Amino acid sequence: MNATRRQLLAGGGLLVAFSMAGHGLAQLAGGGEGGAAPPPLRPDLPGSLKNHPVLDSWVHVPPEGRITVYSGKAELGQGIRTALLQVAAEELDVPPAAIDLVTADTARTPDEGLTAGSHSMQDGGTAILNACANVRMLLTRAAARRWGVEPERLATNGKAQVVAPDGRSLDYGALAAELSLHVEAIPNAPRRDPRHYRTLGRDLPRVDIPAKLTGGAAYVQDLRLPGMLHARVVRGPSYGTRLATPQIERARRMPGVVAVIQNGQFLAVVAEREWLAIQAMRVAQDSDYIRDKPPLPVDDGPHRLEKLPAREISVLNTHDGAREVWKTVRGSFSRPWYSHGSIGPSCAVALAEGGGLTLWSHSQGVFDMHRAVAELVGLPPEKVRCIHTPSAGCYGQNGADDVTAEAGLIAMALPGRPIRLQWMREQEFGWEPCGCGMVTRVEAAIGPDKRIAHWNYEVWSNSHNNRPVGAGGYAVAQEIRPGFPAPEPKPIPMPEGDGDRNANPLYVFPNMNVRYHFVPKMPLRVSALRSLGAHLNIFTIESVLDELALAGGVDPLAFRLAHMQDARARAVMIEATTRFGWKTRPRGDGRRGCGMAFARYKNIGAYCAIAMEIEVERETGAIIVHRVQAAVDAGQPASPDGIRNQVEGGILQSLSWATREAVTYDATRRTSFDWGSYPILRFEEVPGSIAVHVMDRPGDPFLGAGETAQGPTSAALANAIADATGARLRDMPLTPAVVKAAIGV
């Protein structure tokens, strides 16, 4: 039926052409993480309209009152709610305040897969942009019919009205009443002229911030349903452990404890009040623990990956004829396992009622979740509704999915009572999937022309995509009986990639051999962390470029520009360095130094260049970042300040990763369990200043910017340290002890 409809709409030849183009160039929903979004019904349509071509999936214009726009993307603290509102308001040509935006609810919104991979603007924003343009076109045509004039002579006025040249006007509501939006979009509905934008490209204050400043109910943690009970899970100290002798009966006897849920090894206490649930959890956890998985790699850290069986993936293999080699650079780079470090431990509310289950979750993948939790609890997917509800930032797959699945299991055992489950701080650190530890190795050379002659690159990584798409993806699925086996980890194919994300340089180098050693076996439980493998790959590429530039006696900026043909890439590098004052920067003097780095995220997302000035305190090895200048090209910005906020945040988070973060562990368990054992950047350590310039690209396609700063920031820092001290640091974190050892004081 779909094929027939597509053939009718597009014609056979055209359909084939789109299919072929789609195969090579298509970006994967959610950056290739999680399950696929629904199959494309209309490959000719832009963004997620491909998967949901019917306009009323996206927009509802009632005869009177506010317009509703539906999005399958979720507010994660990145400001997407405001950006999507701006997109919708612009193309509908109404004030943003006239729109209600409904997000990521399996009962109400289109399934747009995950909110991940910097895809929300590219897929979701593009869909809303074009859906709203279609709706405005239909409203304008309806007015034209009513007035008997050509639609081309009519305009909209930004106030939800169509206006005629003679000054007559008709409200959208009145026009919508005689119109069905249950029709498929066309791919080329006339879009508003960027020169006349009223909302898009403006710094609209984020709509979610006021509640967050005043104690409004802004988070799933703040959801209080009538009759709600509080639950806590009872567990060993980290993933791969279980309690030897949990004190179940002692907990059950405590006043205020309503139930103890036991299913295989999965244990939870449920109480009338939250503090009682915590106390009962502590009593129940009064036990030694047993490790029931292979020991953790205490001796060799991420380098353990190089010794494990790997699937070999050739990313690039180009042959341009042998070039003369003048100087060669070799090096191995690594990063440890990272914690997402969400400030709020993961939380969910679940209610089993009337044969169905409702979940309020801060998962990035509510659409995968309603299918996967359904499998876990034994309900058909249509009986499980999942409503995305914001929480603390997740930056990838933290405990959000697990805690929701667990809340669902508890709720199924206590039907009729809403269950609020929040993980404890130590459970979040101990049980969430970590960001992957990784290793790279490079051998690259320049010729006498001071240009790269060849480039050999290897990367070792686990899968960055262990997001649950079936019941087995949840940690609890291996605790309950009967359980569900964990699925086989899979890499994400290029162009998104996972461990090899951004391992393919955007620069033009001859004779490239880039190999991805995909390691299925996971020493630590891992999944997606902001930017996936791009962080270490960009760190490596941009570090080696500086080493080669130094070897050739070429300025790092000039060396990069000599190998870059992409005009927008060149533009951000020039913009950031010009604003930074690169030409007149203080030269490395043993203490002070400057570094730069660049990447286009995934080579298909936003462009980002970073320059920074640092100082190394030689006595302690501490790094002080004085100033950071970034330039970002994200296509048409929805809200430039929204992009600045995300990029500033990315810069600080990347500085924190690069300088001080590493999940610690002994052979039996993770030993990072609080902010003392997993320190992150604090106020006295943040830079003196950060400036982010957002390039103006009127009308250009949206490019997601939420992850674009992660790689370039860490790389610019390492380059600045090398400039300041002459020491090239290749293994993160670049702690004061590491710096001190490298500079030999």
Add this chain to the structure above:
Amino acid sequence: MNLAITVNGARHQVDARPETPLLYVLRDDLGLNGPKYGCGLGQCGACTVQLDGKAIFSCVTPVGAVGDRPVRTVEGLGTSDRMSPLQQAFLDEQAAQCGYCIAGMIMRAQALLDADPHPTEQKIRAHMQTNLCRCGTHMRILRAIRRVAGIASDGAAA
């Protein structure tokens, strides 16, 4: 047992054991959202409120230790329609991303500004050192505090 505490200017009778952390009384007995559970260890500051004007971690403060001293949460500063100067400064600077830490940030900064209306940049950073933000909103938080403190410049070089 019944305890009386004063929160945001109002006296409340709550049924709680004295060792219960103030955080759970504020959230679960009084229904406030501002103070957040972040770590339960006094390490992150998401639960920060003012006790007798000083910034404290409500997650490690037993309700029984509060006594007659007034408690102030972010709800006691202003509302979304009538924000306090500091809340307004956070809004003007768009000083939030996920925002989970922000109510605690505001309360910690308010305690500083109450004691010293014109702190130096260095003093602001030192005072805020106890509160964690994972989204990396620090520069904007500092700008918002400076705005109220009357410091114009964008961060002295460290």
